[in-house]
Amino acid sequence: MYKEYLRRFIRFCKKTSVKVTGLVLAAVFVASLFVFSDFYKTQAKKVLGFYHVYKGDQYYKKAKRQKAIESYKRALELYPGHYKARYNLANIYVAYEDFYSAVDSYEKTLEIKPNFQVARIDYAVVLAEALFNYDRAIEEYERAIHLTPKFVYIPFIINNKYTTKYNTGVAYYNLGLAWRGKSLLVGEHNFSSRKYLENAVEAYKNSLKINKNYNGYYNLAIAYHLLRENADAGLNYCKAIEREPMNYEAHYNLAILLKNMKNYKGAIDEFKKAGLILDVKGEGSKTRHIYDVLNEASKSMVQAGDYQYLVESLDDDNQIKEGQITYVRGKVVIARELDRAMVSNFKKCKSKAFFEGLKAGEDL
Numbered sequence: 001m002y003k004e005y006l007r008r009f010i011r012f013c014k015k016t017s018v019k020v021t022g023l024v025l026a027a028v029f030v031a032s033l034f035v036f037s038d039f040y041k042t043q044a045k046k047v048l049g050f051y052h053v054y055k056g057d058q059y060y061k062k063a064k065r066q067k068a069i070e071s072y073k074r075a076l077e078l079y080p081g082h083y084k085a086r087y088n089l090a091n092i093y094v095a096y097e098d099f100y101s102a103v104d105s106y107e108k109t110l111e112i113k114p115n116f117q118v119a120r121i122d123y124a125v126v127l128a129e130a131l132f133n134y135d136r137a138i139e140e141y142e143r144a145i146h147l148t149p150k151f152v153y154i155p156f157i158i159n160n161k162y163t164t165k166y167n168t169g170v171a172y173y174n175l176g177l178a179w180r181g182k183s184l185l186v187g188e189h190n191f192s193s194r195k196y197l198e199n200a201v202e203a204y205k206n207s208l209k210i211n212k213n214y215n216g217y218y219n220l221a222i223a224y225h226l227l228r229e230n231a232d233a234g235l236n237y238c239k240a241i242e243r244e245p246m247n248y249e250a251h252y253n254l255a256i257l258l259k260n261m262k263n264y265k266g267a268i269d270e271f272k273k274a275g276l277i278l279d280v281k282g283e284g285s286k287t288r289h290i291y292d293v294l295n296e297a298s299k300s301m302v303q304a305g306d307y308q309y310l311v312e313s314l315d316d317d318n319q320i321k322e323g324q325i326t327y328v329r330g331k332v333v334i335a336r337e338l339d340r341a342m343v344s345n346f347k348k349c350k351s352k353a354f355f356e357g358l359k360a361g362e363d364l
Contacts, residue, residue: 049079056085065092083112087119094122099130117167120144125174134182141175144168169210173219176203180223188226197227214244221250225257231359233257238349245346248277258351266351273346 056071069092072085090105106123110116121144128137145168183196204220221236237254244250255270 049075049077049082049085051075052078053082053085056088060088060092065095068092081112083109083116083119086112087116090119091122094126094130097130099126102126103131115147117144117147117164117171120147121167121171121174124171124178128174128178128181132181132185134178134185137178138175138182141171141178144171145175165210169207172203172207172210173216176200176207176219176223179203180219180226183226194227197223201227212243214240214247214250217243218247218250218253222253225253230257230261231355234351234355235359238352238355241349242347246277248274251277251346254349254351258354263351263354266354269350277346 052071052075056068056075059065059068059071069089072089072092075082075085076089086105086109090102090109093099093102093105103123103126106119106126109119110123113119120140124137124140124144127133127140147164177200179196179200183193183200186193186196200223201220204216204223208216208220217236217240221233221240224230224233224236227233234254234257237250237257240247240250241254251270251274255267255274258264258267258270
């Protein structure tokens with residue numbers, strides 16, 4: 001009998017406790033709505049802000065820039081702390097060439113996330129290339145280089161140690177461009193200009209330790225060229241050519257360097273390569289300029305008494321056979337076999353030995 005009463009009492013307590021607990025929790029939740037109303041409103045706005053960022057990203061990928069701007073602005077009204085929205089907004093302003101708005105957005109992005117390395121580099125690029133504020137840009141590149149973000153490595157998913165290293169190389173490269181730009185502002189034959197170019201050389205070298213590419217070697221060569229350090233300039237033009245043999249700029253600048261050094265044979269070789277590359281691309285005005293300079297080099301060679309090279313025929317390996325080259329609407333069109341041969345031939349910088357000898361102090 002007593003056991004039955006005890007069981008009923010326990011069941012009553014259980015049912016009552018569940019109801020009481022539910023009522024207490026409901027009361028606490030209702031009370032929290034009043035006590036923490038600001039918190040809940042903030043979280044709701046944050047969630048809605050993320051939705052608008054998502055929509056902005058979709059428009060951004062589809063190049064619907066105006067709609068992306070509207071979505072990001074709406075997102076930032078709801079959640080001002082979303083750094084990605086501010087960063088993408090800055091990039092769109094750059095695309096529209098609204099550089100002052102871009103700078104403002106980059107600055108606000110970096111206030112929220114100071115270790116955002118890519119944003120800091122992009123910010124510095126706009127300062128240097130669009131606003132010509134080289135001093136400020138140099139400061140920002142230096143800060144980007146010396147950032148120490150927390151590394152995250154998950155196999156096959158994320159490795160920000162690699163991306164941070166790569167971005168550091170990009171920052172060094174752009175730092176070199178900024179120092180060179182600053183040197184051009186003060187003019188040539190100036191102590192400050194030389195110092196800035198030396199800083200550019202150091203920055204390019206640091207960049208090439210991380211990312212060995214055409215742009216790094218090419219711009220390092222230009223800096224040495226401006227410093228009149230001919231051997232280093234020539235060797236780095238050759239390294240650039242080895243990486244992108246069909247880029248006319250390195251051939252052309254190497255030809256100018258060789259011409260100024262009175263190495264007319266080497267200069268003519270490089271002028272011809274640059275001219276043929278531009279001919280293939282159909283860039284007539286640039287081609288005409290190159291051939292005008294080529295004629296000047298040829299005349300200088302004649303005046304120097306070297307006639308033999310100008311009348312030599314091409315080697316058998318370099319002969320252009322019938323059907324390998326033709327003209328279509330005034331543009332040079334080259335057969336695939338000759339195209340491969342050209343790339344292989346242009347990749348070999350014949351002047352490299354000349355500059356290596358010069359660097360070694362040989363009497364050439």
